[in-house]
Amino acid sequence: MIGQENMKIVSHQEIAANIFELVLEGELTKKMTSPGQFVHLKVTSGNDPLLRRPISICSINQEMNQFTMLYRVSGNGTKVLSERAPGAVVHVLGPLGNGFPDDYLKEGEQALLIGGGIGVPPLYELSKRLVHKGVHVTHILGFQTESDMFYKNEFEKLGETHIATADGTHGVKGFVTDVAEQLSIQPDAYFTCGPSPMLKAVESKYETINGFISMEQRMGCGIGACLACVCHVAGDESGLKYKKVCSDGPVFKSGEVVI
């Protein structure tokens, strides 16, 4: 069930260049069950910015009633958000959408988690859960450059973690798929989130196995009513079938929608 709450900022800090880690506290946390779901934030009261901003849940701490998001300051809304101090409240609508299944793989199977840039955060809660179930996880995380990189240590604690940077300042120079080429493991399924070109490349590289792909789209309502966020259904020749990223996704099975 979707809820709404004015949640308190318990911590808020810049963890990489323009990347912020925001921890919120409140009862709404109880409803957050699936990794890969997102929340819709009203970054400030008033009409500018007007709309909510979709941000993925990065990790959930049920005991403390807290959850964490990581976001990049990219435009006006995230800039205003980044200026909010601990103690202030942020209005949260969520959790929204369908996340990554954490029961698709069984104990002992091999998962490959591939994240690009600000698509990395939702993979963190997923990885924790997979590891908890005894699934082997391997991470490939791609960034533009070293100063953009975040949560490397956190992921390394959960499993093998490979870094790619576009400019070669850390790890492999190139893209996540360049790292994938060199991997010896044979994953039983992959889980990916990041920019569309990356998602496309990942989907075609792993054509033969199943995967779960988290999509991004500009949103209005975030709950499935406004049809801002639709994508085409794969293989639909009529061009009339669609899925809503906000409520049917953001996570889809590989081959389900047109990236």
Next chain:
Amino acid sequence: MIGQENMKIVSHQEIAANIFELVLEGELTKKMTSPGQFVHLKVTSGNDPLLRRPISICSINQEMNQFTMLYRVSGNGTKVLSERAPGAVVHVLGPLGNGFPDDYLKEGEQALLIGGGIGVPPLYELSKRLVHKGVHVTHILGFQTESDMFYKNEFEKLGETHIATADGTHGVKGFVTDVAEQLSIQPDAYFTCGPSPMLKAVESKYETINGFISMEQRMGCGIGACLACVCHVAGDESGLKYKKVCSDGPVFKSGEVVI
């Protein structure tokens, strides 16, 4: 000279129902010399609220580099302002306009200061200065009701202070002019700020002596460029002459403009 500065909130508290006392600190204070001038505040960054808000200077503390304003939460802008916490900055443009002359009366002469509601604040710095010069001051302060009343003690420290409330919950029941009727003193000049009907009543009651009247008008620029805040010149039959409240005022000599 008008200046601009991001000034720090050093204290901010509700001192009566919906009346806030805001103390700001910064170099701009040095430019504040005349009681009755105002500042133009940008209450928050972003475009909503968009325009600045004119607020009178209530008292100036040159040693501490601080000045105080008192304001009433009346609409969206003042509401947003009231939510800003100490430590935050507010962008200030000022000081603006022409204030009350503090050298019009000589030592030993009698001043009558009449304030209505949120017109009371600018009289406070004025009163301090008059007292400092050895002028005798008498205050008449009008409020809707007792819970709206503020700064009674502060004014009492400076001189005789009479309160009128519209509903009689404190002091005389009625208007400031009702108190004036009963006064035994004969002022050498009056100084007044408040709602227009009050200003009109005061001006006609004291037709025979000189006074200084602080006007209010909705403003755009606050510096004399947009012509939002004009008023007619008294006695001008052409109807074409005008004064700008922001830059020619807000304080005018009695009989100078049409209230």
Next chain:
Amino acid sequence: MSRLQVELPGLTLKNPVMPASGCFGFGKEYSQFYDLSLLGAIMVKATTREVRFGNPTPRVAETSSGMLNAIGLQNPGLDHVLQHELKWLEQYDVPVIANVAGSTIEDYEQVAEAISKAPNVHALEINISCPNVKEGGIAFGTHPDTARELTEKVKRVSSVPVYIKLSPNVSSITEMAYAVEEGGADGLSMINTLLGMRLDSRTGKPVIANKTGGLSGPAIKPVALRMVYEVSQKTTLPIIAMGGVSDEMDVIDFISAGASAVAVGTANFVDPLVCPEIIKNLNNILEEWEIEHIHDLRGRSWKDIGEAAYHRS
């Protein structure tokens, strides 16, 4: 009669507040948040004869105090709307206002005739003002003669009262109102979105795939209010007003300008519970102001209707 109940051609509204077309789908998503029977009515998403995918994405962009959209009338088509969406809505005690769109006059006639027969459709809202489709839409909404003709033809085939939704992208909104009044409209709904655009400052290219889009939200409220003020003084048609409504004071403003009821669009995206909250607060404030009926405030911006309609305290 309760303080908020409003009678309009074809419609008995519990209160004058309803979601605006396109901002509420066919109600399903919002039914997760509250009981739809609380609403005065529901203006459902535009329905066309055939199923439509609409425009490519991105379809929305934010602007200062507003948003642009170019959904492009995506909808499952007349048959599906009748058999599924409207059917589903029958479980609620709430009148539906069906929003009708098309590319040709025949399209409008066909949809209007069929959809007006649905048991819970109590009125039609004819969308001659969608700025986001190549054919039809706004083309009908900016030419008085075409608008009049369309109104006449739709009226002829509709079994329920017809409200024409006006476009603000015109030199004279009053002229458009006159035209559809002559055409036999039972009421007006206004305004649809203002045509606008946003560019990505870095690339210089439009953010929205359709390039331009319709501007909605608080940014357009002053324009909407002015248009309702103008039109309500010139025609006798009841007006369902919209444009930037997000709280009960906005509703009061539009009623004061001359509207009979008010729709809430973009604000639903900001707060899914906004409609029931407005309804509750509206009732409270009228009580506080001792206004017996919401319509005591109607048109008070231009009518001299005495103390009763003013704030008392």
Next chain:
Amino acid sequence: MSRLQVELPGLTLKNPVMPASGCFGFGKEYSQFYDLSLLGAIMVKATTREVRFGNPTPRVAETSSGMLNAIGLQNPGLDHVLQHELKWLEQYDVPVIANVAGSTIEDYEQVAEAISKAPNVHALEINISCPNVKEGGIAFGTHPDTARELTEKVKRVSSVPVYIKLSPNVSSITEMAYAVEEGGADGLSMINTLLGMRLDSRTGKPVIANKTGGLSGPAIKPVALRMVYEVSQKTTLPIIAMGGVSDEMDVIDFISAGASAVAVGTANFVDPLVCPEIIKNLNNILEEWEIEHIHDLRGRSWKDIGEAAYHRS
């Protein structure tokens, strides 16, 4: 030629940034804050033949991300403007664009003829779009034939190039642009304010004494941008664009939409130093993006003008 220098009919601008008419008086007040010679040009307050007091107060009201004004063309009249205001401005090295208004075509002719002879007036901006006066103003700006005729007559008597200021309150801004192009205009300036209104929610009465007013500020930027985008693709006239500009990215957006220069209105009230700040930041960002000249970006929203005009990093 420097990165920001722009050549337009009658005007050599150091940079494409200037204050918009009515938002800067005749410059005196802002000269307290910075050297006016920094500006690309100055669009001064509307001048009419006779002195005008304008509308009663209140004349402004705030709206979400915007403001309404109904100043009503208050100005000291042609003679005073010539002898005092323009004279005073001669001390600055900055071209003046004189904004001309009136109630009749003859008014416009008379003011245009006289004011265009002032040595520092390099162009006229003919205000056929003021929404706040009963006669003239917007009436000329919403009828193509009248606009064409007015343009022809003003052109005949003016000794400097003539820019016509278009109103956004029309069904087709392109039609208006065509009309004044036919009439012989040298350029366009757009947009003036959108007609809007605000009510006091408690009393239900208009906040502005004139009842309606012109909406400006960031709220209208999407509408202004769309209109510049449309018109610049259809006419060859250079466009001085305005509507909600408050930073260098807004300037870039309007140039990308097809404008040649940009005016800043309401933003001056928010920050008196906004114009010189925009000019400085604009230069910096073009340098960072390795754009040789601001006009390399012109029209890139609809032109395919290659990599050079895109953000490189």
